[in-house]
Amino acid sequence: MGRCGENFLSLLDNEQISIFCAYDKDYSSYRAKIINENLFYHLGYENIKQCIFMDQIHSNKVEIFTKDFINFSCDGVISTCKNVALCVLSADCLPLLLWHKSGIIAALHSGREGTFGNILKESINQFYFLNSDIKNEEINLFIGPSISQKNYEIKGKLLSFSQKYFKDFIKNSRLDLKSIVKEQAKDLNIYNINDCNICTFDDEKFFSYRRDQTKKRFVSVIVLKDYNV
Numbered sequence: 001m002g003r004c005g006e007n008f009l010s011l012l013d014n015e016q017i018s019i020f021c022a023y024d025k026d027y028s029s030y031r032a033k034i035i036n037e038n039l040f041y042h043l044g045y046e047n048i049k050q051c052i053f054m055d056q057i058h059s060n061k062v063e064i065f066t067k068d069f070i071n072f073s074c075d076g077v078i079s080t081c082k083n084v085a086l087c088v089l090s091a092d093c094l095p096l097l098l099w100h101k102s103g104i105i106a107a108l109h110s111g112r113e114g115t116f117g118n119i120l121k122e123s124i125n126q127f128y129f130l131n132s133d134i135k136n137e138e139i140n141l142f143i144g145p146s147i148s149q150k151n152y153e154i155k156g157k158l159l160s161f162s163q164k165y166f167k168d169f170i171k172n173s174r175l176d177l178k179s180i181v182k183e184q185a186k187d188l189n190i191y192n193i194n195d196c197n198i199c200t201f202d203d204e205k206f207f208s209y210r211r212d213q214t215k216k217r218f219v220s221v222i223v224l225k226d227y228n229v
Contacts, residue, residue: 008043011097011142011196017105018045019097019222021144021196023206026216028089031055032072040085040221047225049083056089056109060117062126075109076123080130082226087219088144091207092152092200094177095144095220096120102131105222112158115177116165120184136189143195144220147210149176151201 007024022043030039032055038048052065055072062076063069065084077086086107088095093111096119098104106123108114120141127134152175154162162170169176169183178195185193200206207216 005043008040009145009196009198011144011194012099012140015225016101017099017222017224018047019099019142019220020045021095021206021218021220023218026207027053027087027219028215028217030087030219031089031217034069045085045221045223047083048085048223050081051085051087051221052077052079053087053089053219054107054109058109058111058113060114060119060122062106062108062119062123064126064129075111075114076106076119076126078104078106078123078126078130080104080224082224085221085223087221089217089219090144090146090200091209091214091217092147094146094181096181097142097144097220097222098123098127099140099142099222100127100131100134100138102134103224104130104134105224107220107222110177110181112175112177115180115184118184120181120190121188124188124190137191139190140192140194141185141190142222143178143181143193145196145198145200145203145206145218146178147201147208148199149174149179151199151210152177 035051096108098106
């Protein structure tokens with residue numbers, strides 16, 4: 001289970017992994033960068049050596065992080081590296097954080113386009129490049145703070161498209177992205193779904209583009225631990 005903090009939300013913290021959201025400041029300046037220092041030490045996460053931030057292009061593109069990683073133009077990154085924090089910037093879009101006990105983690109920016117393009121499925125396909133023996137039932141999915149259906153009204157062509165392809169997730173012109181992701185997870189036989197149930201629009205501790213048209217972003221983070229380094 002997680003731990004409490006004034007400027008962060010812990011979703012899981014055990015001997016193997018930390019998963020959390022930090023909203024103590026605007027983290028958008030780190031977009032498309034590898035930071036060779038611990039940005040979260042002040043929040044009590046002492047073991048982090050690197051922080052990886054994607055460019056986040058509103059797609060379903062997923063990359064595998066290695067020491068030669070250079071392609072930041074994606075919305076998902078996967079890693080088996082210890083003490084390397086995979087980071088997702090958001091302010092209403094869904095941060096999806098994945099963990100398999102074999103030591104594979106992923107951080108996904110599942111906005112509208114990423115969700116429609118099933119970025120979750122794209123990431124699981126990549127998992128098999130790293131370990132062909134994994135079972136989807138053993139994958140844990142964590143859903144960070146994101147906008148709720150009641151606050152996500154859509155119109156025009158987007159509404160027409162959603163009514164055509166995602167009609168079961170529309171109510172009174174409001175789209176339920178989170179329920180789409182959960183349905184996609186179950187189609188992939190992922191049942192260990194941990195939803196923090198926080199709406200970024202309603203909870204003013206979190207940045208929300210829909211509420212304030214802000215360019216600021218909080219960050220959701222997943223990191224494998226190795227205290228021997």
